Amino acid sequence: MSLPILPLALIALVAYAHASWRAAGARQDRSGLISLLLALGCHGLALVGSLQEADGRLGLTQALSLVTWQTALLLALLWRVNTLWPLRTAIYPLAAAGALLVAVWPSRSGAEAPHDWKIALHVALSIFAAGLLTLAAAQAVALSVLDRLLHKPEQLNRVLRMPPMQSAEDWLFQLIGAGFFVLSLALLSGLIFVDNLFDQHLVHKTLLSILAWAIFGALLLGRRRWGWRGRRAVRWALSGYGLFLLAYFGSKLVLEQFLGRHWS
Incomplete structure (x- = not known):
């Protein structure tokens, strides 16, 4: 049914x-x-x-x-x-x-449902990392908006209704840290469990994902050692997220819709 x-x-x-x-x-x-x-x-x-x-x-x-x-x-x-x-x-x-997307523009192509638990684990970790990093990217945008409002005295009433800058930054790095950890597991599981990486045309996806992972890692290191914050943190977070989107969804779009190839 x-x-x-x-x-x-x-x-x-x-x-x-x-x-x-x-x-x-x-x-x-x-x-x-x-x-x-x-x-x-x-x-x-x-x-x-x-x-x-x-x-x-x-x-x-x-x-x-x-x-x-x-x-x-x-x-x-x-x-x-x-x-x-x-x-x-x-x-x-x-x-x-x-929600509306799958109703009005359903995709009939794509990777078959993984039957091997190892591949299923890799896919689940990748999607989980995407959710965490999307939330982190949204928090980075919110932090950028708050930073701009702080420099406009006429927006004082609006600023007072928003969360404190320090608290917003703390949650940004908590979300990035969680996303970085899950993304690390996803990359590790992919390198271990996915066979014939070159034959499946996954090299570009893997390289972009590793580059995004490196940017998030560098941001967390910069925060810990040099106290990176504010606009620098926002730029690094959004750069890493942009690469992550390009790695997964950009590659998926090109391979499925234009080249007719499928992968998870």
Whole structure:
């Protein structure tokens, strides 16, 4: 029995919109939480339905939608962290777009569902790293906005409603540290478990991922040894995230949509 993907995606869209509206009004109440849980549930079911129709293939649109769903889920798990509240007005609409994506533009191509637990572990770690680093990138953008507002006296009232700069920076590096750790495991598992790296056209993806990993590692080292912060930290974080997106989704787009090749 196939799941009704479009109705589920539309319900998720409305629920995400309501949760985002409550968050924009700085309302931390049960109504917003219920909407978020409903959105996550319907989004997840829409993803399952899309994967069923694609015979278990994780195509480009399913992968994008899965990352947005996971990012919203991580933010839900961090519901009580006041510092991350501003991210909801950006992450929830992003997740809503991800839910709608698999309904209106389902990808029928992609890598077959991995049957080997080793490859499945590698894919799961990669997606988990993507969710953490997406949340970190959103926090970096929020930190950049806060930094700019601090230099505009007329925005004082708005600044007072936002989290303290130090707390925002601390959470940025916590998210990057967690994403870096999971990305390290994903890269290690890929190098160990994936056979015939050159034959599967995965070299470019691997090299870009390692470069992104190196940038995040250098940022964490710079923070620890030289106290990097502020705009420098934001630039490094967004540079690493941009390379990570290019490594996974950029490569996936080119290989699947233009070259007709598939990989996880």
